[in-house]
Amino acid sequence: MPEDFVKVAQVSDIAVGKCKPVRVGNEEILLSNVNGTIHAISDICSHAYAALSEGDFSGEEVECPLHGSAFNVTTGECQNPPANENVPVYPVRIEGDDVLVGPA
């Protein structure tokens, strides 16, 4: 887990409606751009080990590619089974074109 805010990407790397996986230490994080605001949640599904970045992303939701649970990328909330736990949300700070992510 990042202990302080660390730079993980450029804002220009993540177009509106797109998402991008990044790694900070051992943390796999999914950055997404919802209407121009960058959000960060865990990239790893709370159900089993699957990368949400490999699933479909639309609106505010990303769907796990393994069993289909969807997660809200702004709140980390699980939307439907089989997953029944939310995923961690990371605070995001924008400095110029830099995207920084802090501890979950």
Ligand code: FES
């Ligand atoms: S691993 Fe994501 S729903 Fe099962």
